Amino acid sequence: MAGITTPERIGTELAGLIPFDRVLTDPEALARYSHDRADWADFTAPLAVVLVVTADEVSAVVRFAAALGIRIVPRGAGTGLSGGANAMANSIVLSLELMTDVIELNTAERYAVVQAGLINDDLRAAAATVGLWYPPDPASSAISTIGGNAATNAGGICCVKYGVTRDYVLGMQVVLADGDIVQLGRRTAKGATGYDLTGLMVGSEGTLGVITQLTVKLLPLGGRDERAIVGYFPSLDSAGEAVAAVARAGIIPAALELVDRTCLYAVSEWQGVDLPQNADTLLLAKIDEPGARGDELSLQLADIFRAAGGADVQQSSDSDETDRLFQARRLAYPALERLGPVLTEDICVPRAAVPMMLASIQESAARHVVVIANIAHAGDGNLHPLIIAPEGDLAVKARAKLAFDEIIARCLQLGGTVTGEHGVGLLKLPGAAVELGDRVGRMHHAVKDSLDPEHLFNPGKAFS
Amino acid sequence: MAGITTPERIGTELAGLIPFDRVLTDPEALARYSHDRADWADFTAPLAVVLVVTADEVSAVVRFAAALGIRIVPRGAGTGLSGGANAMANSIVLSLELMTDVIELNTAERYAVVQAGLINDDLRAAAATVGLWYPPDPASSAISTIGGNAATNAGGICCVKYGVTRDYVLGMQVVLADGDIVQLGRRTAKGATGYDLTGLMVGSEGTLGVITQLTVKLLPLGGRDERAIVGYFPSLDSAGEAVAAVARAGIIPAALELVDRTCLYAVSEWQGVDLPQNADTLLLAKIDEPGARGDELSLQLADIFRAAGGADVQQSSDSDETDRLFQARRLAYPALERLGPVLTEDICVPRAAVPMMLASIQESAARHVVVIANIAHAGDGNLHPLIIAPEGDLAVKARAKLAFDEIIARCLQLGGTVTGEHGVGLLKLPGAAVELGDRVGRMHHAVKDSLDPEHLFNPGKAFS
Incomplete structure (x- = not known):
C-alpha cells in the first residue's frame, strides 16, 4: 500500500472504511480544508478530508493512516487562529464537524x-x-x-x-x-x-x-443578573490604571474588556456613531452578582472608572442596553477586517503590565509602519493586538511579521505567555520555544513520543 | 559506588552534598519517616531521610540517587492517607518540610x-x-x-x-x-x-x-459572609434527598457535609452532648454570598432541609455559632479514633448515588462485622467511610480490608471514582487499575517512562 500517494487512490482506499460521500478528495474541498483562519501560517492541501460520524470511524481512519505513514490533522470547525488545523503534506484532515450530538x-x-x-x-x-x-x-x-x-x-x-x-x-x-x-x-x-x-x-x-x-x-443558569458598566478613557494609561484599581478593590467582574482608539474609530466610522470628545480607550465591564450586591459592585466599578479618569461612564442592568453598550467590543473585529486582512495576536501579560505592553505595541506599530489595533480581555491581561495588512501588499506583510515577533518578545520580557487562549499552532512556535525553554521543550517531546511514537497526530504543531 | 547499601554508608556519601544535620540515618528517624498516615499499606524503612532546603539540594540528591539506582520518595508532612509517601526498599525519603518560605x-x-x-x-x-x-x-x-x-x-x-x-x-x-x-x-x-x-x-x-x-x-478574601445551616435527618435517605434537592434548586453551597449516625453518637458520647430525638444523619451547609442574597439562599436551604424531613434546622451568620454548629463535623474523626485505628476510605460517586452508596456501605459493614462510620463531602458525592479496627485484632483487620475492597467495587459500579481527594498511593492501586482499565493504565506507564525512564521517583505508587 506504500504506493498510495494521490488523493484519488487514498480516496478509493478510504471508501472501503467510510461511506464515499464523506470522503472528500476534490481540489476545491482539499483547498477549503487546508487551513484554519491562520492562513498567514504554512499549509498544504491534504490527501483527503474525512467527515467522520463515530469514534469507530475515527479509529478506522487512524489505523489506516498509521499503516501507510500518513499524518492525521484533526479539525473541528476550522476557526482556529494559530494554524493548529492547517494541513500538511501527506496528511488526512479528520473533520469532526458532523459529530454534533x-x-x-x-x-x-x-x-x-x-x-x-x-x-x-x-x-x-x-x-x-x-x-x-x-x-x-x-x-x-x-x-x-x-x-x-x-x-x-x-x-x-x-x-x-x-x-x-x-x-x-x-x-x-x-x-x-x-x-x-x-x-x-x-x-x-x-x-x-x-x-x-x-x-x-x-x-x-x-x-x-x-x-x-x-x-x-x-x-x-440562574442566580446571576448581568449589569454593564462602560467608560471612555483619555489614554491607555488611565484605562490601565482603572483595570489595576479593580483588582486592588478585590472585585472580580464577569467581564473586563478594553477597546483601543484604533478599534473605536473603525467602529465609529463604520456605524456612523459619534464618539465622546477625548475618547481614546473604552473599558467595558460586566457584574453578574444578583440583587443589591450587584448594584453595589456596579456602582463601585463606575466610581473606580471615574476616579481613573473615565468619562461618559454608563451603567445598565437592562439586557438590550447591555448589548448596545458592548456593541463596540463585538464590532471591533469586523470593523477592522473592513480595512484589510487581520493578523491576530494573542498574548497574556501580568495585569499590571497591560499599559506597558499596550505602549510597547504602539511603538512596534510606529517602528514597522503598520496599523495595530487592540482589543483585550484586560481583566486577565490577555491582549489581542490586531495587525492590519492590506491584501497583496507583501512589503506590509513582511513588516507586520516583524511587529508580530517584536510583540511576542516584549510579552516574554514582561513575564507573559505567548498565547493566552488561541494556542501555539504554527504561528507561535518560535515564541513558545523561547517561553518553554530547551529542557521543558524536551519534556514535551518525551510526552509526545510516549503517546504518539510515530508522530501520526498533527506533527510540528503546539511545540517545536 | 554500587556497594553502598547501608544507611551508614549512604549517610556518609550524602554528607558530602547536604549538611550532616539534615541527613538522618538513625533507626528512630528511619522508622518515623517510613510511612505516612496509611500504615495499613506496605512500607519499609528507607536508607536515609534528607531534609532539603533548596531545589539545588534536591537536584544533588536526585543525581546521587540516580547514579546509584536508589529510589526517591518525596514527602511533605507525611499526612497522606493512601501511602503515597510510604518508603520502600533501597530508597531515600526526600522531605521538603523545611522549605516553608x-x-x-x-x-x-x-x-x-x-x-x-x-x-x-x-x-x-x-x-x-x-x-x-x-x-x-x-x-x-x-x-x-x-x-x-x-x-x-x-x-x-x-x-x-x-x-x-x-x-x-x-x-x-x-x-x-x-x-x-x-x-x-x-x-x-x-x-x-x-x-x-x-x-x-x-x-x-x-x-x-x-x-x-x-x-x-x-x-x-472579602466579599463573603459565611452562614451555617444545619439539620438532623431521620435517615440517610432523607438526608440524601435534601442533597439532591439542593442541586435541583441550582444552589452551589460553600460547604455541604454529611455526618452519619455512628459519627454523631461517637461525638455525642465523647462530648456529653445530647442529640435530638430520631437524629440519624446530620447535614451541615455553608452559604457565603454576602448580604440579602446570602440571607435568601440560607432560608432557601433551611426550607429544603425541612421539606426533606430535616428537624432541628438551625441557621447562623455568627462565626462563633457557625463554628459550634460545625463541631460535630470537626470532631467526628477524632471521636472515632478513640474507638480504635481508623482505615479511611475516599470514594466519589455521582451525587444522586450518595444514598445508594451509603446504604451499600452499611450492608458491607454488616456482612463483614465491622463498624463503618461516614463523613462525606455530600455536595460533591465524595464519601469517607471510616472503618474502625481495634489495635492488634488481625481478624477484624482482615474483615475491614474485605469491606474496603467491596466499597470500592460498589463505587465503581455506581459510576464513581476510587479516590476523590486522597490519591491512589498504595491503598487504591487495585481499584485504580479497574477504574483506569488496561489501555489507560498503559498510557500512564508510557507517560511515566517518558519523564522518569529509570523509575527513580516513587515507583509503584499512583497506578499499577
Whole structure:
C-alpha cells in the first residue's frame, strides 16, 4: 500500500472504511480544508478530508493512516487562529464537524456529554433548556466546536471570573495513535485517580489523540443578573490604571474588556456613531452578582472608572442596553477586517503590565509602519493586538511579521505567555520555544513520543 | 559506588552534598519517616531521610540517587492517607518540610509563590495579610503542605463551590529525574502554551518529579459572609434527598457535609452532648454570598432541609455559632479514633448515588462485622467511610480490608471514582487499575517512562 500517494487512490482506499460521500478528495474541498483562519501560517492541501460520524470511524481512519505513514490533522470547525488545523503534506484532515450530538444532559450532577463537533453556542443552548450554563465563551462561540475549544483550551470574555475551557472538561473519549478508543477522566464532581490525562489532552492541539466526545461541567443558569458598566478613557494609561484599581478593590467582574482608539474609530466610522470628545480607550465591564450586591459592585466599578479618569461612564442592568453598550467590543473585529486582512495576536501579560505592553505595541506599530489595533480581555491581561495588512501588499506583510515577533518578545520580557487562549499552532512556535525553554521543550517531546511514537497526530504543531 | 547499601554508608556519601544535620540515618528517624498516615499499606524503612532546603539540594540528591539506582520518595508532612509517601526498599525519603518560605505575594495578579513545604494554613494566613484567600481546605490544612496537597490534588470542604488544589496551581518548579530544575506553567491569569505539564504534575503523587516551589492562584478574601445551616435527618435517605434537592434548586453551597449516625453518637458520647430525638444523619451547609442574597439562599436551604424531613434546622451568620454548629463535623474523626485505628476510605460517586452508596456501605459493614462510620463531602458525592479496627485484632483487620475492597467495587459500579481527594498511593492501586482499565493504565506507564525512564521517583505508587 506504500504506493498510495494521490488523493484519488487514498480516496478509493478510504471508501472501503467510510461511506464515499464523506470522503472528500476534490481540489476545491482539499483547498477549503487546508487551513484554519491562520492562513498567514504554512499549509498544504491534504490527501483527503474525512467527515467522520463515530469514534469507530475515527479509529478506522487512524489505523489506516498509521499503516501507510500518513499524518492525521484533526479539525473541528476550522476557526482556529494559530494554524493548529492547517494541513500538511501527506496528511488526512479528520473533520469532526458532523459529530454534533448532545448525548446526555445531567441536571443532578450538572454535566453534559457531547460529541466533539458540537458548536459551543449549541451546547450553551442545550444546557439552558435544563437550567444549566456552559461558561467558556470564545468570540467564536457561534461557529467553533467544543472539541476545538478543548484542543486549544479556548478562553473568552467571561473567563476572567469563570475560567477557561480546561476548567470545565471533566472527561473525554479519545482515539489514540494505535486506533484504540479510551475514556479519560470522570463524571463525578471530584477525582484523583491517576494522572490528569484529560487535562493533558486539553490544549494539546490534536497532537496526542483525537477527541471524539467530552464530558463538560455545567453551572446553574440562574442566580446571576448581568449589569454593564462602560467608560471612555483619555489614554491607555488611565484605562490601565482603572483595570489595576479593580483588582486592588478585590472585585472580580464577569467581564473586563478594553477597546483601543484604533478599534473605536473603525467602529465609529463604520456605524456612523459619534464618539465622546477625548475618547481614546473604552473599558467595558460586566457584574453578574444578583440583587443589591450587584448594584453595589456596579456602582463601585463606575466610581473606580471615574476616579481613573473615565468619562461618559454608563451603567445598565437592562439586557438590550447591555448589548448596545458592548456593541463596540463585538464590532471591533469586523470593523477592522473592513480595512484589510487581520493578523491576530494573542498574548497574556501580568495585569499590571497591560499599559506597558499596550505602549510597547504602539511603538512596534510606529517602528514597522503598520496599523495595530487592540482589543483585550484586560481583566486577565490577555491582549489581542490586531495587525492590519492590506491584501497583496507583501512589503506590509513582511513588516507586520516583524511587529508580530517584536510583540511576542516584549510579552516574554514582561513575564507573559505567548498565547493566552488561541494556542501555539504554527504561528507561535518560535515564541513558545523561547517561553518553554530547551529542557521543558524536551519534556514535551518525551510526552509526545510516549503517546504518539510515530508522530501520526498533527506533527510540528503546539511545540517545536 | 554500587556497594553502598547501608544507611551508614549512604549517610556518609550524602554528607558530602547536604549538611550532616539534615541527613538522618538513625533507626528512630528511619522508622518515623517510613510511612505516612496509611500504615495499613506496605512500607519499609528507607536508607536515609534528607531534609532539603533548596531545589539545588534536591537536584544533588536526585543525581546521587540516580547514579546509584536508589529510589526517591518525596514527602511533605507525611499526612497522606493512601501511602503515597510510604518508603520502600533501597530508597531515600526526600522531605521538603523545611522549605516553608513564602517567596512572593502578588496582590495585583492575585497569586503566591511559595516553597513546597509550606503548611496549607500558613499559606492561608500569609495570603490573608494582604487581603487574599487560598480556598482549598483539606481537613489536614493545619498540618499538610502545599507540595503534598498538589502531589495528591487535595480537596476539602469548600471544594464543592471553589474547586480543588488543581484549580489553583498555576505553575511550579520541579526537579526532574536527571536532576534538572525546570519551571512549568505560568504566572499570568491565562495561558495556552504547550502541554499542561503543571496539571500533569498535580496529582502525580511524586512519581514524575519533585515539586519544590508552587505558584498558586488566590481569590479576594472579602466579599463573603459565611452562614451555617444545619439539620438532623431521620435517615440517610432523607438526608440524601435534601442533597439532591439542593442541586435541583441550582444552589452551589460553600460547604455541604454529611455526618452519619455512628459519627454523631461517637461525638455525642465523647462530648456529653445530647442529640435530638430520631437524629440519624446530620447535614451541615455553608452559604457565603454576602448580604440579602446570602440571607435568601440560607432560608432557601433551611426550607429544603425541612421539606426533606430535616428537624432541628438551625441557621447562623455568627462565626462563633457557625463554628459550634460545625463541631460535630470537626470532631467526628477524632471521636472515632478513640474507638480504635481508623482505615479511611475516599470514594466519589455521582451525587444522586450518595444514598445508594451509603446504604451499600452499611450492608458491607454488616456482612463483614465491622463498624463503618461516614463523613462525606455530600455536595460533591465524595464519601469517607471510616472503618474502625481495634489495635492488634488481625481478624477484624482482615474483615475491614474485605469491606474496603467491596466499597470500592460498589463505587465503581455506581459510576464513581476510587479516590476523590486522597490519591491512589498504595491503598487504591487495585481499584485504580479497574477504574483506569488496561489501555489507560498503559498510557500512564508510557507517560511515566517518558519523564522518569529509570523509575527513580516513587515507583509503584499512583497506578499499577
